[in-house]
Amino acid sequence: MSPRSGARGSPARTAPRARHHVVVCAALLVVALPAAGCRDANDPADSPAPGMSAGASRQGAADGVITLPGNAAAESLALAPDGTLWVAENDVGGVARIDPAGTITQHRLSVGWDHLSGIARAGDGTVWFVTTTHIGRLRPGGEITRVNFGYPGGITVGPDGAAWFTTSSGSDPAIGRADATTGKLSMMAVLPSTIGLPDDSITTGPDQAVWFSQVAKEQGGPDGIGRVSVEGAYTSWPLPPGTAPRSITAGPDGALWFTQRGGIGRITVRGEVSHFPVPQAERPNCVVAGPEGAVWFTTATKVGRLAPSGEVTLWSVPDAMELSALVAVPSGGFWLTDSKADVVRRFSPPR
Secondary structure: OOOOEEEEOOOOEEOOOOOOOEEEOOOOEEEOOOOOOOOOOOOOOOOOOOOOOOOOOEOOHHHOEEEOOOOOOEEEEEEOOOOOEEEEEOOOOEEEEEOOOOEEEEEEOOOOOOOEEEEEEOOOOOEEEEEOOEEEEEOOOOOEEEEEOOOEEEEEEOOOOOEEEEEOOOOOOEEEEEOOOOOOEEEEEEOOOOEEOOOOOEEEOOOOEEEEEEEEOOOOOOEEEEEEEOOOOEEEEEEOOOOOOOOEEEOOOOOEEEEEOOEEEEEOOOOEEEEEEOOOOOOOOEEEEOHHHOEEEEOOOEEEEEOOOOOEEEEEOOOOOOEEEEEEOOOOOEEEEEOOOOEEEEEOOOO
């Protein structure tokens, strides 16, 4: 892409490679929670399975809108290779599974789980998620495990297959890791106390590391983009004060792309930063890699495309209220979460 403005960044701080990790001594607790609305995808469409709640629904995806339970406040979104969607429902405290036919299966969490935000799907079908105070995972068979761990904000499946997450456990922000086999939690890197880690602001990069957004805690302080290797080495690059980076993703060009105030930012693995303004004073909420070598993003009521040429195009989404996450569908178009409307929307930009 041709940046409209750019500057080469220098690492603000590089920590030595960590040789020892702080292991959190907390066991994962098994929570035997059956799905609230459960029907096998191979069952006849008109034969609900025992235990399907009154709130469960089956709705064809062809109409472009799948309705979630009231006050779900859908946040993060993950798409499985078979077309199954996984949705983090913030306010009802649950993980929703939506099969390709539109059948919703609710996996509700126990009382006291607070709000559920970030979600990530591993290659073995495990779904990892974070709540206000917990790291959790939902296994393919429906078993949910959890551990109380500070104040996590975002989660991703790292290059080593483990779940990596941001947290504000204690006085300092940190990057943690949950082992994919044992579930053991480790503190991989403790970050400067002067920065904060926004929710849903971590991703796996193209360079065997995890990348995340940083915001200054004090007004006028530099924001930034951080990186932690699988060994625990921390590096960061400063951004101008007020940039306010948040959602971040690995782009189709081998760089990292992030949302910021007034536009979309790009940083190479060498720390070269570019900024692309979004017109009409739209604030991007989420950014992902999409088709045609472009990056795509949501605003409150629009879907945007940032082309390799640097051109930005916006499309209004009918009836949208507050679009949060989006994920590209291999066959074309996108799935979007609308947190205020309590729906998941299928959207294809017009040609």
